[in-house]
Amino acid sequence: MAVEQDMFDTVVMADERFHGEGYQEGYEEGSNLGIVEGRRYGTLHGAKIGSEIGCYRGFALAWKCLLHSSAVEKDSRKMKVVEALIALLQHFPYDDPTYERLHEDLDRIRGKFRQLCSLLNVQPDFKVTAGDSGLAF
Amino acid sequence: MSWVQAVPEILSPGDQDVFDEEADETLLVQREWQGHMRRRIQEGYRDGVDAGKAVTLQQGFNQGYKEGAEVIINYGLLRGTLSALLSWCHLHGNSSTLISKINDLLDAVGQCEECVLKRLKSVTPQPQVTDLLDSIEDMDLCHVVPAEKKIDETKDERFCENSAEFNKNSDKSHNGIHCSHSECCRTQEHAHLEKPSLTWILEQTTSLVKQLGVSVDVLQHLRQL
Numbered sequence: 001m002a003v004e005q006d007m008f009d010t011v012v013m014a015d016e017r018f019h020g021e022g023y024q025e026g027y028e029e030g031s032n033l034g035i036v037e038g039r040r041y042g043t044l045h046g047a048k049i050g051s052e053i054g055c056y057r058g059f060a061l062a063w064k065c066l067l068h069s070s071a072v073e074k075d076s077r078k079m080k081v082v083e084a085l086i087a088l089l090q091h092f093p094y095d096d097p098t099y100e101r102l103h104e105d106l107d108r109i110r111g112k113f114r115q116l117c118s119l120l121n122v123q124p125d126f127k128v129t130a131g132d133s134g135l136a137f
Numbered sequence: 138m139s140w141v142q143a144v145p146e147i148l149s150p151g152d153q154d155v156f157d158e159e160a161d162e163t164l165l166v167q168r169e170w171q172g173h174m175r176r177r178i179q180e181g182y183r184d185g186v187d188a189g190k191a192v193t194l195q196q197g198f199n200q201g202y203k204e205g206a207e208v209i210i211n212y213g214l215l216r217g218t219l220s221a222l223l224s225w226c227h228l229h230g231n232s233s234t235l236i237s238k239i240n241d242l243l244d245a246v247g248q249c250e251e252c253v254l255k256r257l258k259s260v261t262p263q264p265q266v267t268d269l270l271d272s273i274e275d276m277d278l279c280h281v282v283p284a285e286k287k288i289d290e291t292k293d294e295r296f297c298e299n300s301a302e303f304n305k306n307s308d309k310s311h312n313g314i315h316c317s318h319s320e321c322c323r324t325q326e327h328a329h330l331e332k333p334s335l336t337w338i339l340e341q342t343t344s345l346v347k348q349l350g351v352s353v354d355v356l357q358h359l360r361q362l
Contacts, residue, residue: 054213
Protein backbone atom coordinates (compact mmCIF):
# COMPACT_ATOMS: atom_id res chain seq x y z
CA MET A 1 0.00 0.00 0.00
CA ALA A 2 2.72 2.36 1.02
CA VAL A 3 4.71 1.53 -2.11
CA GLU A 4 1.68 2.22 -4.31
CA GLN A 5 1.13 5.51 -2.59
CA ASP A 6 4.75 6.44 -3.19
CA MET A 7 4.44 5.61 -6.86
CA PHE A 8 1.29 7.63 -7.14
CA ASP A 9 3.00 10.60 -5.52
CA THR A 10 5.94 10.21 -7.85
CA VAL A 11 3.70 10.44 -10.88
CA VAL A 12 1.72 13.36 -9.57
CA MET A 13 4.77 15.24 -8.43
CA ALA A 14 6.76 14.38 -11.53
CA ASP A 15 5.49 17.42 -13.40
CA GLU A 16 6.87 19.73 -10.78
CA ARG A 17 10.11 17.83 -10.55
CA PHE A 18 10.76 17.96 -14.27
CA HIS A 19 10.03 21.62 -14.35
CA GLY A 20 12.13 22.17 -11.27
CA GLU A 21 15.14 20.40 -12.65
CA GLY A 22 14.99 22.30 -15.91
CA TYR A 23 14.57 25.47 -13.94
CA GLN A 24 17.69 24.88 -11.88
CA GLU A 25 19.83 24.41 -14.93
CA GLY A 26 18.22 27.29 -16.71
CA TYR A 27 18.70 29.54 -13.73
CA GLU A 28 22.43 28.93 -13.65
CA GLU A 29 22.75 29.50 -17.35
CA GLY A 30 20.56 32.59 -17.17
CA SER A 31 22.63 34.03 -14.33
CA ASN A 32 25.78 33.74 -16.43
CA LEU A 33 24.11 35.21 -19.46
CA GLY A 34 22.74 38.08 -17.40
CA ILE A 35 26.17 39.02 -16.11
CA VAL A 36 27.69 38.90 -19.57
CA GLU A 37 24.93 40.86 -21.24
CA GLY A 38 24.70 43.38 -18.42
CA ARG A 39 28.44 43.96 -18.47
CA ARG A 40 28.43 44.66 -22.15
CA TYR A 41 25.84 47.40 -21.80
CA GLY A 42 27.35 48.67 -18.58
CA THR A 43 30.84 49.03 -20.00
CA LEU A 44 29.64 51.17 -22.86
CA HIS A 45 27.52 53.41 -20.66
CA GLY A 46 30.24 53.70 -18.04
CA ALA A 47 32.83 54.54 -20.67
CA LYS A 48 30.60 57.26 -22.05
CA ILE A 49 30.13 58.87 -18.66
CA GLY A 50 33.81 58.44 -17.75
CA SER A 51 34.83 60.12 -20.96
CA GLU A 52 32.51 63.06 -20.44
CA ILE A 53 33.34 63.60 -16.77
CA GLY A 54 37.05 63.19 -17.47
CA CYS A 55 36.88 65.84 -20.15
CA TYR A 56 35.18 68.34 -17.89
CA ARG A 57 37.62 67.61 -15.11
CA GLY A 58 40.71 67.94 -17.30
CA PHE A 59 39.34 71.08 -18.86
CA ALA A 60 38.42 72.71 -15.56
CA LEU A 61 41.65 71.80 -13.76
CA ALA A 62 43.79 73.00 -16.65
CA TRP A 63 41.90 76.26 -16.92
CA LYS A 64 42.13 76.82 -13.20
CA CYS A 65 45.88 76.65 -13.53
CA LEU A 66 45.92 78.82 -16.64
CA LEU A 67 43.83 81.46 -14.90
CA HIS A 68 46.11 81.34 -11.89
CA SER A 69 49.33 81.70 -13.81
CA SER A 70 48.29 84.45 -16.14
CA ALA A 71 48.11 87.85 -14.51
CA VAL A 72 45.79 89.21 -17.18
CA GLU A 73 43.30 86.42 -16.75
CA LYS A 74 43.00 86.84 -12.99
CA ASP A 75 39.31 87.26 -13.08
CA SER A 76 37.52 86.38 -9.88
CA ARG A 77 34.27 85.56 -11.63
CA LYS A 78 35.86 83.07 -13.99
CA MET A 79 37.81 81.62 -11.12
CA LYS A 80 34.67 81.18 -9.08
CA VAL A 81 32.90 79.29 -11.82
CA VAL A 82 35.94 77.05 -12.42
CA GLU A 83 36.09 76.26 -8.71
CA ALA A 84 32.38 75.55 -8.63
CA LEU A 85 32.65 73.16 -11.56
CA ILE A 86 35.60 71.36 -9.99
CA ALA A 87 33.68 70.98 -6.74
CA LEU A 88 30.68 69.53 -8.58
CA LEU A 89 32.91 67.09 -10.42
CA GLN A 90 34.69 66.00 -7.29
CA HIS A 91 31.46 65.06 -5.60
CA PHE A 92 30.07 63.23 -8.56
CA PRO A 93 30.34 59.43 -8.26
CA TYR A 94 30.91 58.90 -11.94
CA ASP A 95 31.47 55.15 -11.62
CA ASP A 96 28.23 54.38 -9.80
CA PRO A 97 25.20 53.88 -12.05
CA THR A 98 22.93 53.48 -9.04
CA TYR A 99 23.61 56.99 -7.72
CA GLU A 100 20.14 58.37 -7.24
CA ARG A 101 20.85 61.93 -8.34
CA LEU A 102 22.95 60.95 -11.35
CA HIS A 103 20.88 62.77 -13.96
CA GLU A 104 20.25 65.75 -11.76
CA ASP A 105 23.93 66.22 -10.93
CA LEU A 106 25.02 65.55 -14.48
CA ASP A 107 22.72 68.30 -15.70
CA ARG A 108 24.18 70.71 -13.18
CA ILE A 109 27.71 69.81 -14.24
CA ARG A 110 26.87 70.30 -17.91
CA GLY A 111 25.22 73.62 -17.14
CA LYS A 112 28.18 74.81 -15.13
CA PHE A 113 30.54 73.74 -17.89
CA ARG A 114 28.56 75.70 -20.49
CA GLN A 115 28.60 78.70 -18.20
CA LEU A 116 32.37 78.48 -17.84
CA CYS A 117 32.85 78.18 -21.59
CA SER A 118 30.79 81.25 -22.30
CA LEU A 119 32.61 83.20 -19.59
CA LEU A 120 35.96 82.17 -21.05
CA ASN A 121 34.59 82.82 -24.49
CA VAL A 122 35.72 79.43 -25.79
CA GLN A 123 33.95 76.60 -27.56
CA PRO A 124 35.71 73.32 -26.92
CA ASP A 125 34.70 70.40 -29.07
CA PHE A 126 34.51 67.32 -26.87
CA LYS A 127 32.40 65.20 -29.18
CA VAL A 128 30.49 64.14 -26.12
CA THR A 129 27.28 62.35 -26.88
CA ALA A 130 25.23 64.03 -24.22
CA GLY A 131 21.99 62.88 -22.70
CA ASP A 132 22.74 59.24 -23.29
CA SER A 133 23.95 58.13 -19.92
CA GLY A 134 21.53 55.86 -18.19
CA LEU A 135 21.10 54.16 -14.90
CA ALA A 136 19.86 51.01 -16.46
CA PHE A 137 18.59 49.94 -19.78
CA MET B 138 19.08 14.07 -15.30
CA SER B 139 19.70 10.51 -14.32
CA TRP B 140 16.42 10.13 -12.53
CA VAL B 141 14.49 11.08 -15.65
CA GLN B 142 15.66 7.91 -17.28
CA ALA B 143 14.71 6.01 -14.20
CA VAL B 144 11.12 7.13 -14.20
CA PRO B 145 9.83 4.99 -17.08
CA GLU B 146 10.97 1.95 -15.18
CA ILE B 147 8.48 2.72 -12.51
CA LEU B 148 5.75 2.89 -15.06
CA SER B 149 6.57 -0.17 -17.06
CA PRO B 150 5.17 -3.15 -15.25
CA GLY B 151 7.45 -6.10 -14.77
CA ASP B 152 5.19 -8.48 -16.65
CA GLN B 153 5.97 -7.57 -20.23
CA ASP B 154 5.33 -11.01 -21.65
CA VAL B 155 1.51 -10.66 -21.69
CA PHE B 156 0.13 -9.77 -25.12
CA ASP B 157 1.81 -7.94 -27.96
CA GLU B 158 -0.92 -5.31 -28.08
CA GLU B 159 -0.48 -4.47 -24.46
CA ALA B 160 3.26 -4.30 -24.86
CA ASP B 161 2.85 -1.82 -27.70
CA GLU B 162 0.57 0.28 -25.62
CA THR B 163 3.08 0.40 -22.84
CA LEU B 164 5.67 1.55 -25.28
CA LEU B 165 3.35 4.26 -26.52
CA VAL B 166 2.62 5.42 -23.03
CA GLN B 167 6.30 5.43 -22.28
CA ARG B 168 7.04 7.58 -25.29
CA GLU B 169 4.26 9.96 -24.46
CA TRP B 170 5.55 10.20 -20.94
CA GLN B 171 9.08 10.86 -22.10
CA GLY B 172 7.86 13.55 -24.45
CA HIS B 173 5.95 15.12 -21.65
CA MET B 174 8.98 15.05 -19.36
CA ARG B 175 11.11 16.66 -21.96
CA ARG B 176 8.63 19.44 -22.51
CA ARG B 177 8.33 20.12 -18.82
CA ILE B 178 12.11 20.24 -18.46
CA GLN B 179 12.37 22.62 -21.38
CA GLU B 180 9.69 24.85 -19.95
CA GLY B 181 11.45 24.84 -16.62
CA TYR B 182 14.73 25.62 -18.31
CA ARG B 183 13.30 28.61 -20.12
CA ASP B 184 11.69 29.92 -16.96
CA GLY B 185 14.97 29.41 -15.15
CA VAL B 186 16.98 31.30 -17.77
CA ASP B 187 14.60 34.24 -17.58
CA ALA B 188 14.67 34.28 -13.80
CA GLY B 189 18.45 33.95 -13.59
CA LYS B 190 18.97 36.67 -16.14
CA ALA B 191 16.61 39.03 -14.38
CA VAL B 192 18.61 38.67 -11.18
CA THR B 193 22.10 39.24 -12.60
CA LEU B 194 21.52 41.64 -15.47
CA GLN B 195 21.66 44.77 -13.32
CA GLN B 196 24.59 43.38 -11.36
CA GLY B 197 26.53 42.83 -14.57
CA PHE B 198 25.57 46.26 -15.79
CA ASN B 199 26.89 47.90 -12.62
CA GLN B 200 30.16 45.98 -12.81
CA GLY B 201 30.71 46.87 -16.44
CA TYR B 202 29.74 50.48 -15.83
CA LYS B 203 32.33 50.91 -13.09
CA GLU B 204 35.00 49.24 -15.16
CA GLY B 205 34.27 51.26 -18.27
CA ALA B 206 34.12 54.55 -16.38
CA GLU B 207 37.35 53.95 -14.49
CA VAL B 208 39.32 53.03 -17.56
CA ILE B 209 38.05 55.75 -19.84
CA ILE B 210 38.13 58.68 -17.41
CA ASN B 211 41.90 59.05 -17.83
CA TYR B 212 41.53 59.53 -21.55
CA GLY B 213 38.82 62.07 -20.85
CA LEU B 214 41.13 63.93 -18.47
CA LEU B 215 43.80 64.15 -21.11
CA ARG B 216 41.36 65.20 -23.78
CA GLY B 217 39.86 67.87 -21.55
CA THR B 218 43.28 69.22 -20.71
CA LEU B 219 44.30 69.39 -24.35
CA SER B 220 41.02 71.11 -25.16
CA ALA B 221 41.69 73.69 -22.48
CA LEU B 222 45.15 74.33 -23.95
CA LEU B 223 43.66 74.54 -27.42
CA SER B 224 41.07 77.10 -26.38
CA TRP B 225 43.74 79.04 -24.51
CA CYS B 226 45.87 79.10 -27.69
CA HIS B 227 42.94 80.33 -29.73
CA LEU B 228 42.29 83.11 -27.26
CA HIS B 229 45.92 84.19 -27.21
CA GLY B 230 46.48 83.90 -30.92
CA ASN B 231 49.22 81.32 -30.70
CA SER B 232 50.94 80.02 -33.78
CA SER B 233 48.98 77.69 -35.97
CA THR B 234 51.71 75.04 -35.80
CA LEU B 235 51.12 74.64 -32.08
CA ILE B 236 47.38 74.61 -32.59
CA SER B 237 47.60 71.90 -35.20
CA LYS B 238 49.91 69.95 -32.92
CA ILE B 239 47.32 70.05 -30.16
CA ASN B 240 44.70 68.91 -32.63
CA ASP B 241 46.91 65.99 -33.63
CA LEU B 242 47.33 65.01 -30.00
CA LEU B 243 43.57 65.21 -29.50
CA ASP B 244 43.11 62.84 -32.42
CA ALA B 245 45.68 60.52 -30.90
CA VAL B 246 43.81 60.46 -27.60
CA GLY B 247 40.64 59.68 -29.51
CA GLN B 248 42.35 56.76 -31.23
CA CYS B 249 43.65 55.41 -27.93
CA GLU B 250 40.23 55.71 -26.40
CA GLU B 251 38.61 53.87 -29.26
CA CYS B 252 41.14 51.08 -29.03
CA VAL B 253 40.58 50.69 -25.30
CA LEU B 254 36.84 50.62 -25.81
CA LYS B 255 37.21 47.95 -28.45
CA ARG B 256 39.31 45.88 -26.09
CA LEU B 257 36.83 46.32 -23.28
CA LYS B 258 34.07 45.08 -25.52
CA SER B 259 35.96 42.03 -26.69
CA VAL B 260 37.18 41.15 -23.20
CA THR B 261 33.59 40.65 -22.13
CA PRO B 262 33.47 36.91 -21.51
CA GLN B 263 31.82 34.84 -24.15
CA PRO B 264 29.29 32.32 -22.94
CA GLN B 265 31.17 29.15 -22.18
CA VAL B 266 30.91 26.81 -25.14
CA THR B 267 30.83 23.68 -23.02
CA ASP B 268 27.96 25.03 -20.95
CA LEU B 269 25.99 25.88 -24.04
CA LEU B 270 26.68 22.46 -25.49
CA ASP B 271 25.44 20.87 -22.30
CA SER B 272 22.28 22.85 -22.24
CA ILE B 273 21.56 22.27 -25.90
CA GLU B 274 22.05 18.60 -25.36
CA ASP B 275 19.72 18.70 -22.41
CA MET B 276 17.16 20.71 -24.25
CA ASP B 277 17.25 18.22 -27.10
CA LEU B 278 16.68 20.92 -29.64
CA CYS B 279 18.50 19.02 -32.34
CA HIS B 280 15.48 17.39 -33.92
CA VAL B 281 15.03 20.53 -36.01
CA VAL B 282 18.30 20.00 -37.81
CA PRO B 283 17.84 16.40 -38.96
CA ALA B 284 14.29 17.10 -40.04
CA GLU B 285 15.68 19.34 -42.74
CA LYS B 286 18.32 16.90 -43.81
CA LYS B 287 16.10 13.84 -43.79
CA ILE B 288 18.52 11.72 -41.89
CA ASP B 289 17.16 8.66 -40.21
CA GLU B 290 18.67 9.58 -36.97
CA THR B 291 19.54 7.86 -33.81
CA LYS B 292 19.99 9.99 -30.80
CA ASP B 293 23.76 9.76 -31.01
CA GLU B 294 23.87 10.88 -34.59
CA ARG B 295 21.68 13.79 -33.83
CA PHE B 296 23.91 14.93 -31.09
CA CYS B 297 27.04 14.54 -33.16
CA GLU B 298 25.66 16.59 -35.95
CA ASN B 299 24.53 19.22 -33.62
CA SER B 300 27.80 19.49 -31.81
CA ALA B 301 29.68 19.58 -35.09
CA GLU B 302 27.60 22.46 -36.23
CA PHE B 303 27.99 24.10 -32.91
CA ASN B 304 31.74 23.76 -33.05
CA LYS B 305 31.71 25.42 -36.41
CA ASN B 306 29.82 28.31 -34.94
CA SER B 307 32.02 28.61 -31.92
CA ASP B 308 35.06 28.51 -34.15
CA LYS B 309 33.62 31.36 -36.07
CA SER B 310 33.01 33.40 -32.99
CA HIS B 311 36.50 32.64 -31.75
CA ASN B 312 37.93 33.85 -34.99
CA GLY B 313 35.86 36.94 -34.57
CA ILE B 314 37.50 37.62 -31.27
CA HIS B 315 40.95 37.01 -32.66
CA CYS B 316 40.22 39.42 -35.45
CA SER B 317 39.20 42.21 -33.19
CA HIS B 318 42.15 41.50 -30.93
CA SER B 319 44.69 41.54 -33.70
CA GLU B 320 43.05 44.57 -35.18
CA CYS B 321 43.43 46.29 -31.86
CA CYS B 322 47.03 45.18 -31.58
CA ARG B 323 47.72 46.38 -35.04
CA THR B 324 46.41 49.81 -34.20
CA GLN B 325 48.54 49.75 -31.11
CA GLU B 326 51.61 48.71 -33.03
CA HIS B 327 50.89 51.37 -35.53
CA ALA B 328 50.42 53.63 -32.57
CA HIS B 329 53.84 52.90 -31.18
CA LEU B 330 55.49 53.60 -34.47
CA GLU B 331 53.74 56.84 -35.19
CA LYS B 332 51.47 58.01 -32.42
CA PRO B 333 49.24 57.05 -29.52
CA SER B 334 50.10 55.27 -26.28
CA LEU B 335 49.14 57.38 -23.34
CA THR B 336 52.75 57.91 -22.22
CA TRP B 337 53.77 59.18 -25.61
CA ILE B 338 50.87 61.64 -25.69
CA LEU B 339 51.71 62.80 -22.19
CA GLU B 340 55.33 63.43 -23.14
CA GLN B 341 54.28 65.34 -26.20
CA THR B 342 51.82 67.37 -24.18
CA THR B 343 54.47 68.26 -21.63
CA SER B 344 56.88 69.54 -24.27
CA LEU B 345 54.04 71.43 -25.89
CA VAL B 346 53.16 73.13 -22.63
CA LYS B 347 56.76 74.26 -22.30
CA GLN B 348 56.69 75.66 -25.83
CA LEU B 349 53.54 77.58 -24.95
CA GLY B 350 55.39 79.16 -22.08
CA VAL B 351 52.84 77.92 -19.60
CA SER B 352 53.73 76.44 -16.24
CA VAL B 353 53.80 72.61 -16.31
CA ASP B 354 51.55 72.76 -13.26
CA VAL B 355 48.78 72.85 -15.82
CA LEU B 356 49.34 69.09 -16.19
CA GLN B 357 49.51 68.40 -12.48
CA HIS B 358 46.28 66.45 -12.43
CA LEU B 359 47.63 64.10 -15.12
CA ARG B 360 50.48 62.81 -12.99
CA GLN B 361 48.41 59.87 -11.81
CA LEU B 362 48.06 58.53 -15.36
